[in-house]
Structures are given as C-alpha cells and as structure tokens.
Amino acid sequence: MSLLHPQLAAFAAVLDEGSFEGAARRLSLTPSAISQRVRALEDRLGQVLVRRGSPCQATAAGRQLLRNVQQMRLLEAEALQDVARAPGGPRAIAIAVNADSLATWFLPALAALHAGHGLLFDVRVEDQDHSARLLRDGTVLGAVTADARPVQGCTVRRLGTMRYLPAASPGFVARHFPAGPDAASLGRAPLLVFNRKDALQERFIRRITRARLAPPRHYLPSPAAFLEAMALGMGWGMAPESMLRGPMARGELRAIGAGRLDVPLYWQHWSIRSAALAQLTAALRAAAAQGGLRAARAQS
Amino acid sequence: MSLLHPQLAAFAAVLDEGSFEGAARRLSLTPSAISQRVRALEDRLGQVLVRRGSPCQATAAGRQLLRNVQQMRLLEAEALQDVARAPGGPRAIAIAVNADSLATWFLPALAALHAGHGLLFDVRVEDQDHSARLLRDGTVLGAVTADARPVQGCTVRRLGTMRYLPAASPGFVARHFPAGPDAASLGRAPLLVFNRKDALQERFIRRITRARLAPPRHYLPSPAAFLEAMALGMGWGMAPESMLRGPMARGELRAIGAGRLDVPLYWQHWSIRSAALAQLTAALRAAAAQGGLRAARAQS
Structure with a gap:
C-alpha cells in the first residue's frame, strides 16, 4: 500500500531500480504497466522525466520531481508506520558516505x-562533489562528507575529525625513508593515491618540502585495498588512524615520520521534519564519537 | 585513412619506414612537412621521440609512444595527455576490476x-557494464570482469571461478532461518545487496523457490562494509567464500543452508603486443589461481 499516486510510485521505482523490469518486480506489476504509468505521468506534465537506458536515469525535470517524491515517501513511510507496519517492509533511506x-x-x-x-x-x-549533486537532486536524503558548504535546502552538522597518518610497510620505510621523509625521498618513493580527488598525500608532502615533486604513483580507490597495497610494499599513503591501528600493532605497517592530517567530516541532510531523519542524525553523531572520529570543536 | 592525429601518423610512419623520405612517400606529403609534424609532436610532449639516422629509430620515449599507437587510434587526445603528464617517469597501467x-x-x-x-x-x-565501456573507449587496457563477451579489439581469458555462499550472523540465522531458507523465511528476512546490478541474492532465492519474493533490502556497495553489515545483523547476503573464511572461523558469520553460486571471472585486455601487458596477464592468472579462484575449466 502506498499513499503515492500510482504514476508517481512507478516513476520513483524505475529510478530506484534503474530499470522498468526492476520497478515491475518491486511493485508486482508488468513492465508494460510501469511503462504506461510513467508515460502517462510524462504526458500530464509535458516533460520527459526518465532517460531510458541502462540504467534508466532522471532527466533534469525528473530529478526535480524525484526530490519532491522522495520527501513525500519519507513522510509516507512514517505515516504508514504510525498506522500499521508498512506491508512489504519500510522503505530504504538513501544516504551517501x-x-x-x-x-x-x-x-x-x-x-x-x-x-x-x-x-x-x-x-x-x-x-x-558527487554527494553534493545527489543531495541537490534528491537522490539521497543525507550525506557524510568532508564538505562544509551546505547544499541548498540542507542542514550541515559537524561530526568530528578523521585523523590521517602517512604509513607504509616496514620494508618500504627502510628502503625509501631510512632517514625519514624529505624532499629527495618523497620525490622518488612510489605513492598510493585513492583517486584523482585525493589530495591528502600531496598536502602531506607540501608540509615537508616546497619543492614540486612528481613521484611515481598508483591509484587505488578502495580503503581496504589501499591498506593491503601499503602492506604489500607498493607505496606509502595517508590512511585513517583507526584503520592503521591493527596493521601497525601486527607490524605490517608503520608510520613515516611524525606527520598527520586532520580532516573534518560533516553530516548534511535535508532540512525536513522526519522522525527517521532525527534518529539517523543522532545515531551518526554517536557512532562518529564512538568509532574513532575526534571530537568536533565547540563551533559545531 | 588514419584516425591518428597527423603528428602521430607522421611519427609512426617515420619509424615504420625508417626515414622521413619514406614516411613522406607513404603519407603523400613532403619530407619537410613530415619533419615539422614530428618536431611539433616532440615539442608538445617535451621529449625527443625519433633518433635521426639511417635508419631513423625510436628513442625510449618514442618506443613507449609507439607501443600505444593502437590505443591512440581510438583515444589519441587522452593518450597524448597521459604521455605529456608523465615526462620521463613510467606510465601507470589503467585497469578495471x-x-x-x-x-x-x-x-x-x-x-x-x-x-x-x-x-x-x-x-x-x-x-x-562500465568496464566494457572503459575498454571500448581505451580508458583502461584491461579489465577483470564477469562478462565473457569480448569487447571489440580485446582478448578474453578465463581466470577461474569465484564461489559465493549465502551467509549471515549466527543471531540473524537463528532468528530468521531456524529451519533453513525457504520461501516464507526468504520473503521476510532483510537482504543485503551490493548495488542495483547485483543479482546474486535473487539467483540464490530462485534456486529455492519459484515464488516472487520482495524481501526488505539494504544496498551497500563495498565488499568490506557488506561483510561488516552481515556481522552486525543487518541482513543476509551472498559473499565470496574466500572473504567468509575468516569471519566464519571466528564465529562472526555462518552459512545459510548449503547453497552456493559459482561466478566465472575473465581477464579482457586489448589485443596488442606489449611486454607489460603480457607480464600482467601472467601475473593475474597466477594470482587468481593462488588467491582462491577455482580452476578454470578446460575450455579456457
């Protein structure tokens, strides 16, 4: 049971599932029924809402509508919960992290x-960058991000600070940094970088030297693989202190010098009144405090 | 007609023919036009590419560029950028996995x-799906994928089979599957799904029941987080046997029933002659065999 208009429910399900077939499965309808509803909605609004493809994606007009629909669904889920446990289960809350x-x-x-x-x-x-877009277009209700600038219509709350340490395998440190990190060693030692947007390693280098270095580098966009590559001696990199604790205690990794970087993290969410959202915000703040983020400063 | 940039075409022709005169003949240009183009390319890249002589030969940088000429036919602009970005240093090999x-x-x-x-x-x-696109447009040189269909211009090699088991925390199993998985319990028990394209859980369900089930589900697109969520009791899911071994031995996770799914994995790479690529292919086959993939069948 849904309080949404069937056309809106079909539209939202197509974008959730990425396909008309997926939407049909979820709503227990045929793909052709889903397609008719979406087309009827598009006719009513005089706009193409869904770019058909693999996956199906919202057009600009569709994104605008989706944002409203997501808010309606959240309120709907709560309304239904108040009346009875929603059949088919409660709806998933979309979050970026x-x-x-x-x-x-x-x-x-x-x-x-x-x-x-x-x-x-x-x-x-x-x-x-991507999570700001997802917040703006209503794909997600909230996002954990290093970005303090509020997206329009959103509330920003500081969660705490993630501390990063420069680390590598003991063999790598002995080979490349026998005298600690300096301009010469940092210019030669292979570097691990998470992706094109990860500037932590370069921020650390700039603290040590003003020389413009171009060390050889790998890109490895997975936190677990990043640590594994460090332990395998592929390079050094900046990793969260809380992830380094175990490998350091086991002697698989060690810090390079005494440097560190503190990155503040924020919880951005839509400014709407919702019991689920309030619970989520409280739970995230508690988990951030218990799970190794350093305390937010007084300003938060 | 070549799709190569005229500067690249001139460069490749000089090395093919061994002389500027031969290249000029082949491209129906004057030797001085060929020479200008090669010099302009060298200026752009900041590297000497051709050692002038009889015959003309590639420098180290020129050999590197030549090796990639086939890819540059599809991706000349990006390839030039790559070479220019890494003057002197070795280039990173782009792979999807x-x-x-x-x-x-x-x-x-x-x-x-x-x-x-x-x-x-x-x-x-x-x-x-995405890695096929990256192969096609030349962004990556190779991809580890579950897709056996060769991308045009690529060679496909079977690496082995990844076995997936359905698992959950012991508490979750006791609560939701006291009598093992059946249509009733699978319809109610919360499910963990990697992303919209992850059909493993549904394949497992279809082996047990033909009923169309719509269990409540979380989406969690990180292998490590997926296992952590299973251990925290958020749902059951299909996970690689090799990742489950540790958590199962420690009693954090257990299998649901005796089912399993075997997913064949392939290494698709550009059909070009490259020493680095040959080394990579051999290393991947060895790592797949040692790292828990089940042996490829005879057809591979």
Whole structure:
C-alpha cells in the first residue's frame, strides 16, 4: 500500500531500480504497466522525466520531481508506520558516505537503527562533489562528507575529525625513508593515491618540502585495498588512524615520520521534519564519537 | 585513412619506414612537412621521440609512444595527455576490476609486478557494464570482469571461478532461518545487496523457490562494509567464500543452508603486443589461481 499516486510510485521505482523490469518486480506489476504509468505521468506534465537506458536515469525535470517524491515517501513511510507496519517492509533511506567513513565508524549507526526501528538503508559511496549533486537532486536524503558548504535546502552538522597518518610497510620505510621523509625521498618513493580527488598525500608532502615533486604513483580507490597495497610494499599513503591501528600493532605497517592530517567530516541532510531523519542524525553523531572520529570543536 | 592525429601518423610512419623520405612517400606529403609534424609532436610532449639516422629509430620515449599507437587510434587526445603528464617517469597501467576481486585475490599480482618491474597501476573499481565501456573507449587496457563477451579489439581469458555462499550472523540465522531458507523465511528476512546490478541474492532465492519474493533490502556497495553489515545483523547476503573464511572461523558469520553460486571471472585486455601487458596477464592468472579462484575449466 502506498499513499503515492500510482504514476508517481512507478516513476520513483524505475529510478530506484534503474530499470522498468526492476520497478515491475518491486511493485508486482508488468513492465508494460510501469511503462504506461510513467508515460502517462510524462504526458500530464509535458516533460520527459526518465532517460531510458541502462540504467534508466532522471532527466533534469525528473530529478526535480524525484526530490519532491522522495520527501513525500519519507513522510509516507512514517505515516504508514504510525498506522500499521508498512506491508512489504519500510522503505530504504538513501544516504551517501565517503569511502573512509564507511570503512571505519559509519556502519554501527545503521545497524543500530535497523535493529531498533527496522530501518533499511540504500548506501552510496561517493566523493564529496558527487554527494553534493545527489543531495541537490534528491537522490539521497543525507550525506557524510568532508564538505562544509551546505547544499541548498540542507542542514550541515559537524561530526568530528578523521585523523590521517602517512604509513607504509616496514620494508618500504627502510628502503625509501631510512632517514625519514624529505624532499629527495618523497620525490622518488612510489605513492598510493585513492583517486584523482585525493589530495591528502600531496598536502602531506607540501608540509615537508616546497619543492614540486612528481613521484611515481598508483591509484587505488578502495580503503581496504589501499591498506593491503601499503602492506604489500607498493607505496606509502595517508590512511585513517583507526584503520592503521591493527596493521601497525601486527607490524605490517608503520608510520613515516611524525606527520598527520586532520580532516573534518560533516553530516548534511535535508532540512525536513522526519522522525527517521532525527534518529539517523543522532545515531551518526554517536557512532562518529564512538568509532574513532575526534571530537568536533565547540563551533559545531 | 588514419584516425591518428597527423603528428602521430607522421611519427609512426617515420619509424615504420625508417626515414622521413619514406614516411613522406607513404603519407603523400613532403619530407619537410613530415619533419615539422614530428618536431611539433616532440615539442608538445617535451621529449625527443625519433633518433635521426639511417635508419631513423625510436628513442625510449618514442618506443613507449609507439607501443600505444593502437590505443591512440581510438583515444589519441587522452593518450597524448597521459604521455605529456608523465615526462620521463613510467606510465601507470589503467585497469578495471570488479570490487570482489579487488577485495580478495587481485592485489598480489600488481604488487609482484611493481616489485619486479616497477610497474605502476591506475586501478578503477567498476561493474562489468562500465568496464566494457572503459575498454571500448581505451580508458583502461584491461579489465577483470564477469562478462565473457569480448569487447571489440580485446582478448578474453578465463581466470577461474569465484564461489559465493549465502551467509549471515549466527543471531540473524537463528532468528530468521531456524529451519533453513525457504520461501516464507526468504520473503521476510532483510537482504543485503551490493548495488542495483547485483543479482546474486535473487539467483540464490530462485534456486529455492519459484515464488516472487520482495524481501526488505539494504544496498551497500563495498565488499568490506557488506561483510561488516552481515556481522552486525543487518541482513543476509551472498559473499565470496574466500572473504567468509575468516569471519566464519571466528564465529562472526555462518552459512545459510548449503547453497552456493559459482561466478566465472575473465581477464579482457586489448589485443596488442606489449611486454607489460603480457607480464600482467601472467601475473593475474597466477594470482587468481593462488588467491582462491577455482580452476578454470578446460575450455579456457
């Protein structure tokens, strides 16, 4: 049962699932029924809402509509919960999160809300530029991000600070940094970089030298693989202190020098009144505090 | 007619023919036009590419460029940018890999090639649809994928089979599957799904029941987070046997019933002659065999 107009429900399901077939499965309809509803909605609004493809994606007009629909669905889910447990289960809450948060402190918050309230989550792993877009177009309800600038219509809350340390395998340190990191060694030692937007390693280098270095580099966009590559001696990199603790205690990795970088993290979410959102915000703040983020400063 | 940039076409023709005069003949230009184009290319890249002589030969930088000429036919602009970005230094080899391979057997191959030959890697984590596009447009040189259909211009090699088991936390199994998985329990128990393209859970369900089930579901697109969410009791899911071994031995996870799914994995790469590519292919096959992929069948 849904309080949404069937055309809106079909439209939203196509974008959720990425295909007309997926939407049909979810709503227990045929793909052709889904297609008719979406087309009828497009006729009514005089706009193409869904770019058919693999996956199907929202057009600009569709994104605008989706944002409204997502808010309606959240309120609907709560309204239904108040009346009765929604048949077919409650709806998944879409959230974006940066990869290092997901790899460290983030999940216990979701697990607690799932256990306590049966909430479901649709998690997207995105860098901050992309998560701002997802917030803007209503694909996600909130995002954990290093970006303090509020997206229009959103509230920003500081969660705490993630500390990064430069580290490598003991053999790598002995070979490349016998006298610690300096301009010469940092210019030669292979570097691990998460992706094109990861500037942490370069920020660390600039603290040590003003020379413009171009060390050889690998790109490895997975937190777990990043640490594994460090342990395998492929390069040095900046990794979250909380992820380094175990490998350092086991002697698989060690810090390079005494440097570190602190990255503040934020929870951006839509400014709407919703019990689920309030629970999520509280759970994320608690998990951030317990899971290794350093305390937010007084300004938060 | 060549799709190469005229400067690249002139450069390649000089090396093919061994002289500026021969290149001029082949391209129906004057030797001085050929010479201007080669010099303009060298200026753009900041490298001497051709050692003038009888015959003309490629310098080290020129050999590197020549090796990639086939890719540049499709991607000349990006390829030129790549070469220009890495003056002198070795170029990173761009590869796409599916997330579960990166989380299990993949990295030791790259670490061995880095240690032995100083190769650098630009790794992209992509599902198979996206990696086919990256292969087609030349962004990556090769891809580990579950897709056996060769991309045009590519060679496909079977690496082995990744086995997936359905698993959950012991508490979750006791609560949702006291009598094993059946249509009733599978219809109610919360499900973990990697992303919209992850059909493994549904394939497993279809083996047990023909009923069309719509269980509540989370989406969690990170292999490590997927296992953590299972251990935290958020749902059951299909995970690689090799990732489950540790958590199962520690009692954090257990299998649901005796079912399993075997997913064949392939290495698709450009059909070009390249020493680095040959080394990479050999290293990946070895790592796949050692790292838990089941042996490829005779047809591979």
